[in-house]
Amino acid sequence: MTPPRIVLASDEVHLWFVSLQGSAEQRAIAHALLDEAEQTQAARFHFDRDRFRFIFAHAALRRVLARVLEVAPPSLRFTKGPAGKPSIASATPAPLHFNLSHAHEYALIGLSRDYPIGVDLEWSGRDVEYNDIVSRFFSTIEKQAWAALAPSEFPTAFFRAWTRKEAYVKARGAGLGHASENYSVDFSPAGAGGLIADELDPTAPDRFQLHPIVAPDGYNAAWSAEVTRAKAMRVTLHKTLI
Incomplete structure (x- = not known):
C-alpha cells in the first residue's frame, strides 16, 4: 500500500x-x-x-x-x-x-x-565533558546561566542548550562559519527555549523561531526555522514513520 x-x-x-x-x-x-x-x-x-x-x-x-x-x-x-x-x-x-x-x-x-529549518537530536546517555564544552562553545550569556546551576543540573541543562544551539545554526545553514559562542539560547527549565541574541546577526531573534521538542526518554530535541516570531506555526509531531 x-x-x-x-x-x-x-x-x-x-x-x-x-x-x-x-x-x-x-x-x-x-x-x-x-x-x-x-x-x-x-x-x-x-x-x-x-x-x-x-x-x-x-x-x-x-x-x-x-x-x-x-x-x-x-x-x-x-x-x-x-x-x-x-x-x-x-x-x-x-x-x-x-x-x-x-x-x-x-x-x-x-x-x-x-522556511529554512534545522533540527537537532541528542542522546543524553553519552559521556560529555560539560564544563570543557561550555567554556569553549557557549556564549557569555549562556556561561552566566550555566554558572548559576547546581552540578546535578548539568546533564539535563547541557543537552537542552546544545540541541537548541545546533537546531538554530542548522536552520541558518551556516555550519561552523557561525561560531557558537556568538549566539545565545534560553535553556532554563521554565524558559521558552528561544533564541536570546546573536552578536553576528542582531535581527536574528526576531527572524528565527526556536523551540524544544518532546523527545523519547533519554533524548533531547529542538527545531528552528527562519520565520518571524510573530507568525503562529502549527507543529505536527509524528512518533513513528509508516
Missing part, C-alpha cells in the same frame, strides 16, 4: 522521530532506497551498528520527502550548500525545506514548505 501524501501548508512544521532499529530484511530494503553516494558513505562506517543506523535514517528521510513530492524515494537527488546543508537538487513544484539529525537509536526529521 502506498503511504498517503503529506501536504504541507505554509504555516506548518512536520517532525518525525524514527527508530533506527530493524531486521536484516528491512535494512536491505532501506539500503536499496539510497543513491550511490549514500551507499558509499554508509560503507565507510567501521562498526555495523553505525552503518545500519545511517542507512535507516537516510532511507527514512527519502520516504518522508517522497510522500510530500509524490515521487519514488530512490529518485530523489540532493545537493549541498556552502556549509554542507543538503537540499533537493531537482526542481519541485513548491519550496521544500528539510533537515535530519540522528543520535543513538533514533533519527529526527523536520520539514517546512517555505
Whole structure:
C-alpha cells in the first residue's frame, strides 16, 4: 500500500522521530532506497551498528520527502550548500525545506514548505565533558546561566542548550562559519527555549523561531526555522514513520 501524501501548508512544521532499529530484511530494503553516494558513505562506517543506523535514517528521510513530492524515494537527488546543508537538487513544484539529525537509536526529521529549518537530536546517555564544552562553545550569556546551576543540573541543562544551539545554526545553514559562542539560547527549565541574541546577526531573534521538542526518554530535541516570531506555526509531531 502506498503511504498517503503529506501536504504541507505554509504555516506548518512536520517532525518525525524514527527508530533506527530493524531486521536484516528491512535494512536491505532501506539500503536499496539510497543513491550511490549514500551507499558509499554508509560503507565507510567501521562498526555495523553505525552503518545500519545511517542507512535507516537516510532511507527514512527519502520516504518522508517522497510522500510530500509524490515521487519514488530512490529518485530523489540532493545537493549541498556552502556549509554542507543538503537540499533537493531537482526542481519541485513548491519550496521544500528539510533537515535530519540522528543520535543513538533514533533519527529526527523536520520539514517546512517555505522556511529554512534545522533540527537537532541528542542522546543524553553519552559521556560529555560539560564544563570543557561550555567554556569553549557557549556564549557569555549562556556561561552566566550555566554558572548559576547546581552540578546535578548539568546533564539535563547541557543537552537542552546544545540541541537548541545546533537546531538554530542548522536552520541558518551556516555550519561552523557561525561560531557558537556568538549566539545565545534560553535553556532554563521554565524558559521558552528561544533564541536570546546573536552578536553576528542582531535581527536574528526576531527572524528565527526556536523551540524544544518532546523527545523519547533519554533524548533531547529542538527545531528552528527562519520565520518571524510573530507568525503562529502549527507543529505536527509524528512518533513513528509508516
